[in-house]
Amino acid sequence: MATDEQKWSFVVVANRLPVRRVREGAVAKLVPSPGGLVSALRPVMSGNPDAVWVGWSGVPGPGGDPFEVDGFQCHPVSVSQGELQLFYEGFSNATLWPLFHDALVPPEYHRTWWDAYCAVNQRYAANAADLAAPGATVWIHDYHLMLVAGLLRAARPDLRIGFFLHIPFPARELYIRMPWRAEIIDGLLGADLIGLQTALGTDNFCRAVTRITGAKITGKLIQHNGRATRVGAFPIGIDTERIAELAADPAVQSRAAEIRQTLGSPRTVLLGVDRLDYTKGIEARLRAFRELLAEQRLSAEDCALVQIAEPSRSQVTGYGEIRRTVEQMVGEVNGNFGVMGRPVVHYLHQSHPIEELVSMYLIADVMLVTPLRDGMNLVAKEYVACRPDNSGVLVLSEFTGAAQELGTADLVNPHDIEGLKTAMESAVHRSDAEAEPAMRSMRRTVRSNTAQRWAERFLARLGTCP
């Protein structure tokens, strides 16, 4: 429970704080938390003295004292080691994550996980209820906290509550497998406004609500239990200006030149940047690349593939397996097609500073974003933001939210390996002049729908909810 006396008029509630404490020897320091949510929300919070961010610090155990970062307040919530396993690794990432990503691996349903999910959601809600000023706006994020809006509404009917789901909402036929499907929908409907990444997610959600609650839905208005909840698509953007500034930074550019040289100055650099997650389609892209080399449609002399696979959720079912498969495939491609001192796939299972990622976006002639399912995918947008000369080709899965907005990308079905190969081959052989119109159009989109704009749109809509 929070101990602060101070109340806040804008409260963000997310699983993670935007920074986490890590120990380096005897010294503890704050480093940015990984993931898309933080990249998107940080610019909205920076320098806002009326804002507090409620979340977990990344260290199991008591939450610790509130602290300030970037001019706003961070309020840690305690999550124990046991809860981490049941609530975070269990219900959030081995039940909800796979179910909401088309059951790409089988979701597991365990009552002990659900109990922990309820308990932790209750704690986040209690902290938010305690910190929010009368009539404050509370913005809850993502699948870890789908019960918070309902719990908070019961405790604090005066609040204006928004919820945004960063991941896809699945087809109704999948969602209804969830044993606690009604409790989750009830939790969500505690919000005044529910935002999803795409129109498809919004439709899926409304269909599930109708089936499970029998609620009346008119357009984007859900009426249930005497309350009204609005729903809509709010596709998330990136901090375009910051990424573009980094891309223009001479130090980042000279690092990019250095990386290209380290790769052996290949004619074409292909790049993948993902959390190491089975939803991201890393396996499909490696398979396609391997076959293109084997069929001599691409040559190891001319091409290098860089795959950044940020470590993620290593304790969760399915993640160990994807790592083994990816690493085996990388080894095989390099064994078959690399030459002494010059692998054809450069695989880095590491986290990188954003400057280093931008250097890589700068040298990527072809960016491979091939998830089997993805709420949005910020990497696709970051790449586009790093191409001021309109060069480069984005090969983009049609199963990402980003594909709804970046319609001039080379859209692919990552399940169709031949189609993926054709798209990769064609991208490698595209001239800058040929690539230019598509990139120009995508850059317009990425410049106009930034993270800041996304938050403004959501909050403006929330502000109009009665």
Ligand code: GDG
């Ligand atoms: C979820 C949804 C939705 C990656 N590696 C490093 C690193 N990153 C940064 C990227 C990018 C972010 O992490 C990844 O965002 P994505 O959108 O691609 O994917 P998820 O983490 O799965 O995010 C997704 C998102 O939420 C936002 O709503 O788009 O659909 O799944 O910003 O640059 N950052 C650093 N080092 C790395 O090694 N610093």
